[in-house]
Structure formats: structure tokens, C-alpha cells
Amino acid sequence: MEEFVRGMPKIELHAHLNGSLTTNMLEELAETKFGLGSPECEFYKEKIADLRNFSSKNLSECFKIFKISHELITNLDLLKKATLLVIQKFHLDNTVYLEIRTTPKRCKEFTKLQYLETIIDSIKESQSTYPEITVKLLPSFDRARGILDAEETLEVISQLIGKFPNTIVGLDISGDPSAGCFKDYKPLLIKAKLLGLRLALHCAEIDGIEDETREMIEFGMDRMGHGTFIKDENLDLLKKNDICVECCLTSNIKCGTVKNYDDHHFNEMFFQHKIPVVICTDDCGVFDTDLSKEILYAVDTFGLDKFDLFNLCKLGIKYSFTSDETKAIITNRVSAYFQNCKF
Template sequence: MWTTAKFCAQLPKIELHAHLNGSLSRDTLKRLHIMKEGNSADDIDIPDITKMTNLEECFKIFGLAHSLTSSPEALRVATSDVVREFAEDGVVHLELRTTPRAVESIMSHEQYVEAVLEEATREGAAQGIGVKVLLSVDRSQGEAAAQRVLTLALAARRRWPEALVGIDLSGNPRSGCARALLPLLRDARARGLRVAAHCAEVENEAEAVALMEAGVADRLGHCTFAAPGAGAGAEAAWAALRATRLPVEACLSSNVRCGTVPSYASHHFGALRRHNHPVALCTDDKGVFATTLSNEYYLAAEHFSLSTEELWKLSFESVEYTFASEEEKQQIRNTLLEWKKANLAQFELH
């Protein structure tokens, strides 16, 4: 039989929570640096992820990626590389999220969106991987900026109806007010967009419960402080989460590296599984945290004693939580079923 690591690498996987700029590999960052500065790749200073100890340090790393994706050409390279690397990791369905940015005299918000969607669609077809895009609302930028993102998303959906599927609520969880954006998220859903929302990344019971109970999200990201024993107010958030049955995008390496959970073994992924709550393993920022989705599956297997059958089921069940069409979902399920049939010898019997 294969090792657990090989099984995880070969398994067709579903990635539902991947930030474009946070997913840039070191090789891509070096290539973008040369494109922008014309210098040797040795001149670029890439932060050491092993020295990160809190959420604030994690957010600082995005500054480097943002500085290097400041033109449509750079964005196309970044998007192409990210899609290809996910495909090489065995991902068969990818949902990328990114916050549209404008750079004076270089790139408009519309050009940003166009570059990402055109390249995601092109490279996805080239790699044989389904790629969807969500435009991110940065909670720290306020309501006017959020409305601009919604307007961009609606316009983009008219041009790329199969690729642009929704919006994402994200940004520094200690900045801005998520509750002030609930009407906008409700409007987005009413207009047919899907909504993924970062939730309970830090201790904020009132906000987490309000976001869960508002009925504005289709999936929730992290939910670190909406789990048993996660701190003051966590029990109320946990009860609200279980009542909604909203799928959680669980990002093991991200949460451990940022210090929002103390260890892999204590990650709330375990509680979610014990209570049969919908959950999907995700990378969050594979470049920032030097991980892959295969590695996240391996970590889950090692720390939560998952069998090969359970790993396959985890991927299979994630299909239902995607923002793909019903026809696309069935195609992905068929891929997983055919893969299992072809590799039955790798499954542990119970």
C-alpha cells in the first residue's frame, strides 16, 4: 500500500479557501520580483514563516505579495502559477478569492478583476481543473469599498458567468465591523452571488453569532473561536454554528502558524468531525504557510487518525460545499468515484 503521504498526494482534492496573493509560492514571488525590479531573485527578502507567532505577523507578509502583483501582467503570472500548482497537487476543483486593487496610472479595479478571471479560466482549462473566483470584501476598508466590490462582482459575472461565483468577507478580523456589512452580503445573495465569510478568527462572540444567524453566508472560514474550549463566548458561537449547519473551511497550518490554535492535535477540526458538522480542509495561504492541500490532508490523517477511507470521504463530501453548478458537482463526484475504484488496493478495510 501507499504511504499516507502518497495517498494524500494522489487523492483528487477540493480547495475551497485559497487567497490568491497568499498562495504565491517562493518561486513565483522571485519571478514577479525580477519582472518588477529587473534584479536577481537573490535580492528579494521573503519572510521566514517559522518565525511567525501571531495573526498580525501573518497579515504583514501579504504586503510583499501585494507589492509584486501591482500590474495586470504580474497578476496574470501569479494567477497562472497558482492554478497550475494546485493542479499539480491533485486539486480538481479550486475556488480562489482575491480583493480587487487599483494602482494609480497602472491598473484599475476592473483591470485587476479581468486579469485574474481571464487567466484563471485559461489556465484552468489548460490544466483540466475547475476554477471559480470570489471577489473579496476587505472588512477593514469600510462600506463604500465593499459596495464597489459587489458592483465589480456583478459586472464580472455578466462576462464570466461560470467562473465568477460570489464574494468573500475577509480582511484583518480586528479591523472594521462585519455586522455593518451584513446588508451588503444579504444583497449579494439576493442577486444570486454565493457568499463565503471569514468568521470567529478572533474572540468576538457577538459578531460571530450575528454573522451566523443573519443567513447571509453559504460557507464560513476558520471559525476558530466558535469551538468548544476556545475561550470566552465560544460556547455560544459553537451552538450557533451547529444550529446553522454551515460548512466550515478548516485551515490547519494557517491557524497553528498564526497562533490562533495551540497545536494541530487541538484544532477544532476534530470537534467538527466528532459532531458530524460539514467541514472541508483548505490551505488558506499555501505560499505564506509553505503548505499544500495534500499536506493539510496528511496533517489531518496524522493528528486525527484518519483512515484512507475517511480521507477520501472528506474530499468527496467537500464537493457538496463547492460553489460549482450541480452538473459540475456530479462530474467531480464521478472523478472521485472512478479514482477510488481504480485504487481500491489503497483503501483500508474495516
């Protein structure tokens, strides 16, 4: 089964750019930035070595470890390198469709506009280097950065979307789920929808925020990130509104929001409630995983067979934010792969 899953054309709908950088990639960025053997490079290599032993069971601890990639990516060349490395990693794992999400940043060296333009540029370049993988971009609002930052981000997106409507396809809200209020973002999300963006929002990542979860589902979204603590009426509402849930098994376990693979909500959502779900990595670098491994964890834990895997692929295509034409091409590739296997 491992060989089958590795070779399977896969669809990744929930991957954060910075979190997808592996420790090896971070080392490569440190070497490029500071020069091999320099004291600064050695300093970062030590920090990166600590990440290799990461075993946090706490959501706020997880957010701290993103700091290192932010510290390393301080110019547009490094950002481009990082983006290309991440796309290459997914391509090597036979991912055929990838939606990357990232919070646009600005610093002394670049503006948010340049940040997004550089990623779009990298995506374009990757399309000629790795034509087998289609890549799209979802800019994110980071709840911890607040509403003014989100307003600024939306302004930048509105400047770019006319030029790159086939690359910027959606919007994400992510970051510390206990920071800020969803309702403050509603006017911006309405504007984003008018710009033609689809919504993939992190939701119900922590327990005890049922009211906000309900508010989010009622507001509407195309896909939900995690949905870990969706229950009772919110579960019914989720189903009624045909929202696809992006399940990130290892991420949830390493962040401590789910105890172990057996307890993961993927099981009841997919099998019991027949809610559309997709298996995603979230931050494959931080959590030392990849899409094949995540699918295999689900296979081993919940006994998914090839028929289930085929259904999951079809759900991934259906709920992706790409054109019908691209969906048809990917469907053909996936179907051809499954037609050649015995069920």
C-alpha cells in the same frame, strides 16, 4: 498514505490568491518585474529570503507579509502570471476543484474591474492548459479597507457577474478580524445574495467576539472560514444552519490562534459534532504548505482513514459553489479513485 493523499483528487475551497504565492513564485515575479540581477530585484530577493524564515505566531504579523506580493504585482501582466502560477501549483498537487479568493485592488496601472477581468482571463487560460482542474473566483471584501471599498467592489462585481456567472460564484469577507463591524456589511451582503453570489465568510477567527459570531451565523452564510472560537450556543446554531467550516490547520497554528495540531478544532467539529468541514490551505505560500500536506497533518494527528478522506472529499464537493453538473463530474473522479483502493 502520503502517496495516496498526493494522488487523491482534491477540493480546495479556501485559498487566497496573494497568500498562495510561494517564495519561489515571488522571486519569479520580482525577476519579471525588475529584471534578473537588477538592484531592485536583489532588494526584493532579500526581503523574500526573510519570508522563508517566517515563524510568526501572531495574526497581525501574518498580515504584514502580504505586503510584499502587493508591492510586486503592480501591473496586469504580473497579476496574470501570479494567478497562473497559483493555479499550476494546485494542479500539480492534484487539486481538481479550486476556489480562489482575492480582494480586488486598484492602482495607477489598473482598475478593480481590470483586476477581476485579468484573473477571470487567467482562469479561462488555465482551463485549456490544465483541463483537469476547475477554477472559480470569490472576490473578497477586506474588513481593514472599510465599507466604501466594499461598496465599490460590489459595484464592479455587479458589472461582471452577468458576463461570467460560472466563474464569479461567491463572496468572501476577510482581513483583520478586529477591524470594522459585520453589521455594516449586511446591506451589501444582501445585495450580493440577490446577484446570485454564495457566501464564504471568515468568522470567529479570534476569541471574545461571540456576539458578532452569532450575528453572522444568524445572518446566514454557506461556508465559514476558520470558525476557530465557535463554542456553546454558536456551535449549535452553526450545526442547525448547516454551515460548512473551512479548517486551515497550519494557518491557524502559524498565526497563533491554535496552539498545535492536536488542539485544532477540526477534530471535535468533524468527529464529535459531525459538523460539515473541509480541509483548506488558506495561504499555502505564506505558510509553506500545500493541500496534500494539510490533509496529511490531519491524518497523522487525528488518525483519519481512507473512509474519512472519502467523506471529506464528498463534503468539499457538496459545499462547493459550482453547478450540479460539475459536482457530478468531480464526484465520479473522486469515487473512481477511492474504488481502486482498499479500505
